[in-house]
Structures are given as C-alpha cells and as structure tokens.
Amino acid sequence: MPSDHSRVKLRSDCSRPSLQWYTRAQNKMRRPNLLLKDILKCTLLVFGAWILFYILKLNHTTEECDMKRMPYMDPDRIKRAQQYAQQVLQKECRPQFAKRSMAQLFGSRYSLDLPPFVTKVPAESEAEYKYDPPFGFRKFSGKVQTLLELLPELDFPEHLRAKSCKRCVVIGSGGILHGLELGHALNQFDVVIRLNNAPVEGYSEHVGNKTTIRMTYPEGAPLSDLEYYSSDLFVAVLFKSVDFNWLQAMVKNETLNVPTIGVIAVVLATHLCDEVSLAGFSYALNQPRTPLHYFDNLCMAAMNFQTMHNVTTETSFLLKLVREGVVRDLSGGIHSEF
Template identity: 75%
Template sequence: MPSEYTYMKLRSDCSRPSLQWYTRAQSKMRRPSLLLKDILKCTLLVFGVWILYILKLNYTTEECDMKKMHYVDPDRVKRAQKYAQHVLQKECRPKFAKTSMAMLFEHRYSVDLLPFVQKAPKDSEAESKYDPPFGFRKFSGKVQTLLELLPEHDLPEHLKAKTCRRCVVVGSGGILHGLELGHTLNQFDVVIRLNSAPVEGYSEHVGNKTTIRMTYPEGAPLSDLEYYSNDLFVAVLFKSVDFNWLQAMVKHETLPFWVRLFFWKQVAEKIPLQPKHFRILNPVIIKETAFDILQYSEPQSRFWGRDKNVPTIGVIAVVLATHLCDEVSLAGFGYDLSQPRTPLHYFDNQCMAAMNFQTMHNVTTETKFLLKLVKEGVVKDLSGGIYCEF
C-alpha cells in the first residue's frame, strides 16, 4: 500500500506535464503579440528615418546672399532684349516645333499626342501601362471622376483659333533676374509658368502674363495673387493623394487633414479658378519624355530611394509646349553647377549647390537634351542659360 509520501509524489509527477503544457501554450500565445510589437517598432523606425530625410532635403540647403547676386552686364541685358524681340518679330512657322521634334527624335516623339487628358484610359491604352506620373494604372476611376468635374479639356477657343502660336516656357532660373525681359515675354501667345515661381514683385524680369500654370500639389502657389482668372491650371499627378487634392481644388472643398499628411510640404488649400480652367496633363507626355526622348530606364520597384528617371517639370513643360505651339522659346533655364554660390532661382535665396542634393532628376541628361534642342534650332533660349546666341 503506498505511503502518503509516495502518493504525493505520484500526484506531483502526474500534474507536471499539465503545467508544462500550460507554460508552452502561454508562450505561444505571447509570440503573436511580441511579433506585432516588433513590426510596430520597425514601422515607427522607418517612419522616423523618412521624416528626418524629408527634413534634411528641405532645411539643409545652403542659402545665398541675394544682396551679393552676380553682376549683370548692362550690355548683356541689351543684347538679350534685342535677341528676344528679334525672335518675336520673325515670321511664325506653322507646325515647326512638332515637325522638328519628329525629325530630331524620329520614332521617339509622337506628333499626334494630346496635351491634356480628355477621357479615362482603357486597359489596352498606353496610359494604363504605368503608375503615375508615367501613366494612370489602377487610377482610371479617379481620372473619370475628375474629368466629369472639368467641362473643358483642351486649349481655350481663342488660342485654338490662332493659325500659328508662339509659346514661351518661363523657368525659375536665377539667370532671369536682371535681364528685364518681362515686357517681351508678355507678348507671346502662350506663357507657361512652372510650379510656384512668382510674378508678383518680379514682373520686370519675368513678365506678368500667365496662360498656363503647370505644377503638382506641393509646387502650386500658396498665394491667391499668383492666379489670374483666365489662367489654365495644368495638374501633373505623381501619386494617389494628388488626385484627391485636385478634386478638392476643383470643387473648392477643404482637403481632409489625414490626406494632407501624405504631402512632403504644405500644399495650397484653395485655387481661385473655375472648373473650366483646370486641365490634367497627359501622362504619356511624361512617359515619352522620360523613356523615349531622354531614354531613362523604366521604373523598378525598390524598398528605398528611386531611380533618377522623372523629368523636371521644366523639361516636361518644354515637350508639352511643342505639342501646344508652333514656335517655342525658353527663358530662365540652365543649371550652372560649376558656380555653386550663384542663385538657383530668381525669387529666393537658394544656391545652385542645392541641385546636388536632389535625388529625383538627372540634371546632366536634361541639360544635354535642352542644349540639343537649342543648337538644332528647335527652340530659342531667350536668357542664354542653356546656350547663348546673343
């Protein structure tokens, strides 16, 4: 007959597996919780690094002293003004820009490409092959919604009626400051301005006529003074929230706070234009500019960073101008990276050296492209930043 000690020992031995099973089960239950915490920590870490990266891009650029801006030779000012007037006085040649681009780039430039989106893309069309900004893959529904809000999708009738149109694409380059080309620039049929480059306070140098303001949400002017009632606002859509922003601007609605969190800088809360003045840039123009004309590599999925395969708004605008106008001129273009202490823009105190920190655009390739256009006579460089002909 077992003693009391033996009985207690047997009872203890029998209960031990149950205790071990309970401990193991409890440990397994903790694992998903621990895994979730690890994922959360990693997410917060990545988000923190991203925030620091954005802050670095926006706040570590060297500032130039605008009071010490490079001297502009009065003789150069006179020559630039004379040259610009000469360009305007020459006879306008119908379809010259398109024909020249087609000859220069053969099968890499589509002569019949529509400048603005007029209908939502179908799955079989070029717009559906790529993600923004090169296409509208998976966004055809949002495009359709936007188009239903926009009553017009082409140039205004008074511009279409002209038998020969002259375009000037006004860049933001510091080289514009001091040339006093404003009066001449105002005489072009179509004046295309980029991003938030201001007119107010600089009209002597850059003019005050705006036909098209071409930009994306983060680049749109914040001041109502930079919008004129007859301007066309041409939106370049890079990401999903850009569609939400554009819809809010067209409908004059307030953009939800959670949507604003996805922009890398402050965006305009309203654009004082009627719906008929909004246009959506045809993304095939960006695709063709990037992959066909500039021959950048097509986008590759990657965890961090990006390929330098997105053209600048300026170069996209130049290609757009060849589709809109018969004769095309440039002003305020050219990055002279050999002079890092010269002003990057005509309106702020950023130095040219800031271009060395940007990670999206291939400035060298774009400069070669613009130089080719000027030397081949496809476009005219009124300020001489790409190639001086005066």
C-alpha cells in the first residue's frame, strides 16, 4: 500500500499537470481575443485614415471636368462670335489706338514710350530696371545683361515692322474657346500671342494655328516640339524673385497677386500693336463645373484653390479695357458685345 507520503506526492504530481493544462488553455483562449482586438484596432485605424484622406480630398482636390461632355454651345452664339470677329478684322486699323487709349485711361501709370523688347544696351530711361520681376529686372540687371550676350537681338519680322498698323490678338486658354470655331478668324490677325503651354495641335479649329509670340513663365513652357515654330518669338516672363513670397503666401493662405501671363500679354500687346483683341479669357467662378481650359479636364473650381493670382481684380481690369473700347473680346468671356 502506498504510504501517506506517497499519496501526498502523487496528489501533488497529479494536480500540477492539471494546473499547467488550465494555464495553457487559458492562454489559448486569450490569443484569439488579443488577435481579434488587434484586427479591430487595425480596421479602425484604416477606416479613420480613409475618412481623413476623403476629407482632405474634398477640401484640396479639384474636380475634373469631362471634356467629352462639353457644355452645350448655342449655334446662334457661335455664328454671332464668328461674325463679330470678322467685323473687327474688316474695320480700318487705327494707328496708335491701343497706346493712346491706355494712356488716356491710366494716365502716367502707362508708359507710352516703353520698348517691348529688352536690348543689350539699356534705354536711357531704364524703366525696366525700376521694378521687381515680373514687372521689371531690378536687382537682376547683371544677370539680364549676361543672358542678353548669349541671345540674338530679336524684333518683329521685317514684314510686320513694315506694316503701318498692326492688329494683335491675345489668345487665352479658357474653355470658352472650345466650340466657337474662331480658328480661321484668329489666324487673320497680324500678331497672334499664345500663352504658356496652350496647345495648337488638335485644336486649330477653335484656336487657329498661327503663332507669332509664345509667351510663358519658365515652368509653363510647352513640352511638345510641335508647339514651337522657327518663325515664332519665344517670350520668357521671369518672376523668380517672388518665389519666397509665394511659399509664405501658401503657408498663410494669402493671395500673392502675381499677374497672370494673360494680363501681362494684353498689356504687352498694347505696346506691340495698334489695335488689340483677346479671346479665350473667362473666369466664371460662379460656374465651378465649367471647363477652365480648352485643352484639359480641369474645372473652373480649380481657381478657388490657387493663391497666386487675383483673378477677380484681373477680370475687373480686363472688363474696364473692353467696356472702354481699348480692346475687343472676341469670345465674350469678359464682356460680350455680340
């Protein structure tokens, strides 16, 4: 018979495995619970991140416009726009009209004798060195002269310089151009100024295919060789001195009020030509689903997220020029006269 000591030892030996089994079983039961908690945490984390991304997307992503479903274009409006453009071209050209009108409208703020092209030998007034870019070359005179030494001095081609009266048209990138079929009329202007990377290839029916000047900020230059012609003048608008101000404006959500290339081109055109027209200018901010450009899928709503340009002020400026008869709006995006 087993002794009492043996019984105690046996009982003790038997009880220990049962305790170990209970502990192991309890741990096995805990593991699924812990795994379930981890899965729930990960799910909540992913779901929260998705919600945050969606909110940021709503606040900072511009809606794309379907260019295959362009807004309906009234055939009567197309006809009126084309007739109006032809009327502008058929009237007798008025020498010095744009300059005189600008001087009358803005007084001393508009320089009648400002040369449109920078020369290696600065003019006596050196007005272009009184202001910071993009209005002038103050603090950059040395760099400008070094750059000019590398470039040929360019001016209008001889056949344009020989004309006693020239007509300019500044073609904007606005989606309002798509469908008006103004290409034929735009090609008849003496000087055609295009902006940034706005393409001609594939859109000539609406925007024409003649280019006299391609005017662009450095980052906005066309990437395709098809948009450059040997007879074109390439006008680079330098603005690098405002880059730090731009960063500050972005951080503070301020408007920097750098002029758009379009407004700069319109003012330049008044120095180049006797009469000035514009086409493809429109900032219909109250129509966010309207195409912003004639060549991509950006909507007008995109303008609400940029802080570089004050398009409301610029629209007022252009509206003043059109209403005063200084320039003509061929597409009616600023003010329709047809």
